[in-house]
Amino acid sequence: MDEHERGCKHCRGVRKDSDALRFKRLGLHERRQLLDAAAPEDKPNRIHPPGPSPAEQTATRRAVANLVGAGLMRLSPERLRLLPGHDDRELTRLGRKYSVVRQGWRTELGEAIVHFYRAELEAGRRIRWLTHLEAATETALARCPDRPPNTGGGEPRKTVRVRRLGPRSTSGTF
Numbered sequence: 001m002d003e004h005e006r007g008c009k010h011c012r013g014v015r016k017d018s019d020a021l022r023f024k025r026l027g028l029h030e031r032r033q034l035l036d037a038a039a040p041e042d043k044p045n046r047i048h049p050p051g052p053s054p055a056e057q058t059a060t061r062r063a064v065a066n067l068v069g070a071g072l073m074r075l076s077p078e079r080l081r082l083l084p085g086h087d088d089r090e091l092t093r094l095g096r097k098y099s100v101v102r103q104g105w106r107t108e109l110g111e112a113i114v115h116f117y118r119a120e121l122e123a124g125r126r127i128r129w130l131t132h133l134e135a136a137t138e139t140a141l142a143r144c145p146d147r148p149p150n151t152g153g154g155e156p157r158k159t160v161r162v163r164r165l166g167p168r169s170t171s172g173t174f
C-alpha cells in the first residue's frame, strides 16, 4: 500500500470490492455483461440482453445490477433511445418497436478481472480467485483515476490496457 492508496477513498473501495469477490460466483449473464462492457477509458458500450425474451431481459438487468454492486461495472447516466428507421436491426433483435438502452463500462477492477480471467469468463469455467485476484487488485489500484500522475505504484496506464473483445462482443448491429 503506497502513500496515495492510504488516503484514497476510491482505492479503499477497490480493496473492499476485491475482498468480497473472493466469495463470489459469476453467473452466465454476469460473465457476458462484464465481457461486453467497455474498458474504463473508452466510450460506454450499449447493454444488451442476449435475446428478446422477458426472462433474458430480467436476467440481464439483474446481472448488471450485481456487477455494479460488486464494483466491477459502472453505468452511464445517459440512456440511448433506439428509434425505428434508425436502429431497426437492434430493435428487431430486442423484439421492440422502441427501446431505451443503458450503457456501461467496466470499472478498473472489472477491467483487471477480465484481463486475468478472460479465458475462464468466456468458457464459463470456474474462476479460481486465489490464482489472480491479488494481481488483478494491484493492477486496478495502479490505475486509480484519482491517482496523481508520476507517483509510482504501478505500471503506466498504457501497458496494462487489455485488448478489446473479439467477435463475441459484437451484437451484429454496428
Ligand SMILES: [Zn+2]
Binding pocket: 004, 005, 008, 009, 010, 011, 012, 144, 145, 146, 147
Ligand atoms: Zn486511489
